[in-house]
Amino acid sequence: MHDLKRQASRSRFALTPVALVAVALLHAGAARAQAAAPGGEEALTLRRSPLLKDEIPAAARKELPTFLSGDHLSGRPDLETVIDGHAELRRGDTVIRADRLDYYQPDDLAKARGNVHINRAGNVYEGPSLDLKLDAFEGFFNEPRYHFLKNDAYGEAERIDFIDDKRAIMRNASYTTCQRRPGPSWMPDWILRAASISLDNDSGEGVATGATLSFKGVPILPIPSLSFPLNDGRKSGFLPPTVGPDSLNGLEVTAPYYWNIAPNRDATLFPTLMTKRGVSLGGEFRYLEPLYRGQLRADYMPTDTLRDRQRWGYAAVHSGGLETGITGLGTLGLNLNLNRVSDSNYWRDFPRTTASLTQRLLPSDASMSWAHGDFFATLRTLNYQTLQDVTAPIVPPYNRLPQLAARYARVNVGGFDFSVDGDYTQFQADPTLTLQPNAKRTFALAQISRPWLAPGWFVTPKLQMNATNYQFQAPLANGATTASRVVPTFSLDSGLVFERNASYFGRAFRQTLEPRAFYVYTPFRDQSLLPVYDTAANDYNFATVYTENAFSGNDRIADNNLLTLGVTTRLLDPDSGAEAARFGIAQRLRFKPQNVTLPGGTPVADGVSDLLLxxxxxxxxxxxxxxxxxxxPQTHTSTRSTIGARYNPGNYRVFNVAYRLQRGTSEQIDVGWQWPINDLWGQKDQDMGRGRGLGEGRWYSVGRLNYSMYDRRLVDAVIGFEYDAGCWLGRVVLDRTTSGTTTASTRILFQLEFVGFARVGSSPLQTLKQSIPRYQYLREQVTTPSRFSNYD
Known part of the structure; x- marks a missing residue:
């Protein structure tokens, strides 16, 4: 939640208005803009303090000794030293080599001539002549070639003027991240040429004036002035504008601006022109403090020509503590999750605004909590905005205005564990839609258990008492305006754990056998007239099969007299304890029918339940x-099935497939992948290391397809290609998202990335990351290079 996409640093230009127009015209065929969408690319984190530098402090540098060596040494003590032949000077993280080197000690000035090579903290410069004051790192270098360590950038210049150890100005310079190749005719795939390039390592920013960006030898972007990052730090400035088609909104043009307010605060503004709708003004603000953090996203469209009205939406998240300053009260927990939009069509018209605003149920949730020792209390308000669709209406959930909950729990008190939970909630919704009255509900749940635990077995008896009271705003069908319910529950959980050494397929394991028996008894209480406010049937899976109640929530307590029997076996690696395999089976034996149901439900007959595998x-x-x-077992068919598999033989190779069946309701196949297709013509991988791709000249296929066999249609689809040329990347992705029972939006995302410099186009990275499990960026800096990784 508190990450900022790397485009805010890597792809950010500081452009003049003329340059903005140039970029927009250049990329008129690109896809819908996501450049300014928060979280839209690789992440940068808000920080409470600046990054530590891998450098020697200036104060300490002055105290470092100077080492000189060469073929011939001459000079005057404490005045000057002249070295001829293989001259070398070392001081701290600075190394200078040349054919001849003159060092003037009073001025701390080094003059190097002939095949000059300087390595300053991993940054390398080479050329014919250098004049440099060592401590101040002030001077000039004629006709240098350079290589920067952190962003792996190369280039050459007519002259470099070193202002100090952080700042420099390059005259008539070139800049690229394409690796040098042997031969005089080699040219990089992309190169920036500028009349001057100013470098500021303190701010992590380079500024080029009179610049031209060339790609494949063709000048594509003349820009009077632009700024670009020298590292992964955040900085203020325009992100590249993006232009692209969208099937819902027409041609979209976005010109985002990023504002790096402080290390722990930032903002992004992203005005967007939609040819079918009008102008949308959007922005996001994020903050991170010692006790709390959060973000706010808002969009406003003064006039939507398709809907002939204003459109707006906002989403805000806040979490953390609130210092009261009151003795004995201390810090309160405060959490906010606020979501609202202007109308019920918002989720359909803007399906990719933010994850929270593309849903049809938008919660606005505020809670304040307090904990002290074994006691915990929370005060909460929850209010939903329900976005209705006439073709698929939904019953709105109940608002909680307010909810007050408390819990007191103790463990191992004389061997016993006990807890008491209390809750008061006022439920509100439109009775004409819910078809039941609003109410105030109070419930208390007390439970006590006595676990007996040993290395090979466990037994835990538990006793629960649930008491509930309702006060209705309108009478029930029997005329009652109040109702009460008290239900006791007894459960007994027990199990054994056996272990043995085993071997399967030539591999040694520690195998376990873990039978488990869980008995629960709850007497019947007639609850058929009670409304349902927050209750639903539990899913039948291994997480719920060993629980006392068949329902979640507090409006139904299932009557039970059943025994759940199951057994699990696991294969564990004997050295690491990692789980290589787990197999389980469970089934319920019901000794009497379950008569408590949800409205419209049918009682569960006695006998054996479905088998859970x-x-x-x-x-x-x-x-x-x-x-x-x-x-x-009676129909010999599966009621529900979920089967998923993943094949991930290495970096940038992953294939996911899942099959989901809920008989009579849905049946889906979900496939996702990232795979290098150069394998088809036998190209071998290059081990570039994690986050560096598989080598230059490789194509990757990426995608995810979700197909409904029940409806015989493709629900969602993401499919595309990525190309890695080493110093630049190309991506093109087709994204189709279903936005209703009969509608869908389609967009084409195209992006060209000049590695270590800028990204241009509509970013598909967040779409790929969210859609494809274990998808990897082709360029993701895992660690910051140290100066010792390029040490002379």
Missing amino acids: GATVNWSPKWMVDSTVQFN
């Missing part, structure tokens, strides 16, 4: 299979 296999880091099947 589960398997997870991580046999090797390459393969993973996870499956859960709910099998009906």
